[in-house]
Amino acid sequence: MATIAHLMPPGEKIANRIDIEVDEGVTLEDIITRFKVAPELAHLVLVNGVYIEPHERETSGLIKENDVVAIWPPVAGG
Amino acid sequence: MAWTKKYLRVNLTEGTIKVEDLNMAWANEYLGQRGLATRYLIDEIDPKCDALSPENKMIMTTGPLTGTMASTGGRYSVVCKSPLTGAVACSNSGGLFGAELKSAGWDMIIFEGKSASPVYLSIQNEKAELLSAEALWGKSVWEADAILHKTHQDPQLKVAAVGRSAEQGCLYAAIVNDMHRAAGRSGVGTVMASKNLKAVVVRGTRGVGNIKDMPRFMDATNAGKAVLAENPVTGQGLPALGTQVLMNVINEVGAMPTRNMRETQFEGAHKIAGEAMLEPRKSDGKPNLTRNGGCFGCTIACGRISTIDRTHFSVQDKPEYWGNSGGLEYEAAWAMGSDCGVDDLDALTYANFLCNEDGMDPISFGATLAAAMEMFEDGDLTTEQTGGMELKFGSAEALCWAAEVVATGEGFGADLGLGSKRLCEKYGRPELSMTVKGQEFPAYDPRGMQGMGLTYATSNRGACHLRSYTVSSEVLGVPVKTDPLETDGKADLVKAFQDATAAVDSAGLCIFTTFAWSMEDIAPQVDAACEGEWSVEKMLEVGERVWQLERQFNQAAGIGGDQDTLPKRLLTEGAGSGPAQGKVAELDKMLPQYYELRGWNTDGSMTDATRQKWNLPA
Numbered sequence: 001m002a003t004i005a006h007l008m009p010p011g012e013k014i015a016n017r018i019d020i021e022v023d024e025g026v027t028l029e030d031i032i033t034r035f036k037v038a039p040e041l042a043h044l045v046l047v048n049g050v051y052i053e054p055h056e057r058e059t060s061g062l063i064k065e066n067d068v069v070a071i072w073p074p075v076a077g078g
Numbered sequence: 079m080a081w082t083k084k085y086l087r088v089n090l091t092e093g094t095i096k097v098e099d100l101n102m103a104w105a106n107e108y109l110g111q112r113g114l115a116t117r118y119l120i121d122e123i124d125p126k127c128d129a130l131s132p133e134n135k136m137i138m139t140t141g142p143l144t145g146t147m148a149s150t151g152g153r154y155s156v157v158c159k160s161p162l163t164g165a166v167a168c169s170n171s172g173g174l175f176g177a178e179l180k181s182a183g184w185d186m187i188i189f190e191g192k193s194a195s196p197v198y199l200s201i202q203n204e205k206a207e208l209l210s211a212e213a214l215w216g217k218s219v220w221e222a223d224a225i226l227h228k229t230h231q232d233p234q235l236k237v238a239a240v241g242r243s244a245e246q247g248c249l250y251a252a253i254v255n256d257m258h259r260a261a262g263r264s265g266v267g268t269v270m271a272s273k274n275l276k277a278v279v280v281r282g283t284r285g286v287g288n289i290k291d292m293p294r295f296m297d298a299t300n301a302g303k304a305v306l307a308e309n310p311v312t313g314q315g316l317p318a319l320g321t322q323v324l325m326n327v328i329n330e331v332g333a334m335p336t337r338n339m340r341e342t343q344f345e346g347a348h349k350i351a352g353e354a355m356l357e358p359r360k361s362d363g364k365p366n367l368t369r370n371g372g373c374f375g376c377t378i379a380c381g382r383i384s385t386i387d388r389t390h391f392s393v394q395d396k397p398e399y400w401g402n403s404g405g406l407e408y409e410a411a412w413a414m415g416s417d418c419g420v421d422d423l424d425a426l427t428y429a430n431f432l433c434n435e436d437g438m439d440p441i442s443f444g445a446t447l448a449a450a451m452e453m454f455e456d457g458d459l460t461t462e463q464t465g466g467m468e469l470k471f472g473s474a475e476a477l478c479w480a481a482e483v484v485a486t487g488e489g490f491g492a493d494l495g496l497g498s499k500r501l502c503e504k505y506g507r508p509e510l511s512m513t514v515k516g517q518e519f520p521a522y523d524p525r526g527m528q529g530m531g532l533t534y535a536t537s538n539r540g541a542c543h544l545r546s547y548t549v550s551s552e553v554l555g556v557p558v559k560t561d562p563l564e565t566d567g568k569a570d571l572v573k574a575f576q577d578a579t580a581a582v583d584s585a586g587l588c589i590f591t592t593f594a595w596s597m598e599d600i601a602p603q604v605d606a607a608c609e610g611e612w613s614v615e616k617m618l619e620v621g622e623r624v625w626q627l628e629r630q631f632n633q634a635a636g637i638g639g640d641q642d643t644l645p646k647r648l649l650t651e652g653a654g655s656g657p658a659q660g661k662v663a664e665l666d667k668m669l670p671q672y673y674e675l676r677g678w679n680t681d682g683s684m685t686d687a688t689r690q691k692w693n694l695p696a
Contacts, residue, residue: 002326002353003318003319005353016353041310043310044554046330048657049330050657051331051555051562068330070327074309074310074315074554074556075327076311076323076554076593077315077321077322078324078408078409078544
């Protein structure tokens, strides 16, 4: 999302979320690659709102059915 | 230029203006702007005085880098005692006004007393005079701005003014400069209006001078600009989406205060987020956001210039609001949106325009309305008090109406202008006020971000995110990621953020640079511009001294450690959803350690040793 929102399918930018189907054992890294997010832009990776450390993103089994995965580039504001 | 070493003292009671030399011993201790003006304030007023009496003073102040070519070097602050909190107020603004004041040759202006009739201060370089504002009183900021430009026949005139809300005594009135930048928080506009001072207009053409080492300053500021340009936050995220880049993020992590902080996630967040501001609307195919905008000297340019859908109910009969103007920042979009349960982007933009037009702090306005909505839904308030308006959560009509009546102080608008604390007390529900020291919360729920709980509780100007933005570390991982639900280490983190922020606020720079800059980037710029030695260590020392000085002011004003707390809701009611579900703000786990780090007593009071260490006034 944010400056990588264009990587979402057309028409889904405002809703900012889509349902995806993944194979069992998929890793976060697989999803990041699938959406063509450059590694340096996959800064904030959350599963159900909880931050996942970079070294954990290649671990399979972290994601279950109906989980929400969110990916942001480095952002800040206030 | 670094300090001009001159400031104006304007006595509004006597109608006199004097030129005085800047106290350079204090400048060496407090640098400028926030710190230095607070040093003057604590020296010149009784902290116990009534904030709206002539005894209070109001200082408009720049920093040494204001008006220079340092990126974001255009900031100014307004320092006084706050009528909203009774604590020290220091509100910071961008735009062009601060740099113009500096270019006219002045580090600051101290306003004292109260004029017998409405006046404004006109500054044309060294010429300063008080002029009648009879024709401006009762006008909005935007109307006053137009009249002043016409009167002075100068399109380059920079104007800072108060609107009708301030004249009517709204306790969170802002001072608006350059149409849509504001010294927004703590009611500094209310203080200005209480002095019968409607506006300050300034034209400065003296330009930059007095830089200690100009070649080194050029190198240091260029290096700083390169860092900002290359950083993804300041080089890409903020220009593209502004602060509104945060709406979806903060909602996702479950720290989005919703419906007067009853909940921590808002189902309509995506409709009012920065991403939504870029999407073409149905009526005319244009997005809400026209372009980004920058303040003086800024190479980030996070500002939003927006339009409202002309077919929207709020403006369909008001073509005066069809043009481009200052659009939604995250804090305004949150307070008027999520906190009031409103997901109508055009309604929020309209209310935001009104906050700029008549000078209301949109955070305090939105949060006060949210408290009123909760009281309305609980039956403590009825249409009898509101004059017929149904103040229901989610009502875009109620939001637009509320902004209109607070702007003019009409009817229930006067009650809403009291701020959340006084409004909730008036209608018998003090526990529903989401405030610290009387100031409304900004857009981060401390149950989902423990460091922000300590930040709010200990902020010297009441609940505020701009005193220690631990969000940066706890959620965004800038510069390093910490666990938002953890309390360990947060006392150190908060203190570090508080000190660094106070130093930046005293330099004339924008705090948003710190998403990319560390003090290693900032100190060389200050050191090249200002006489004396300004190392990283010295800058952090200045920051801590400023923090201790503000605390000293508050203690002398009668605001002690017993007010370093949070509303009961946040301490006892667990978050309803998201990662922080069931979690409360665990302030008690952090506060004692924080006091120890500050060198204060266990009750939060200042020790003599700490006062001496920082050379604070008695």
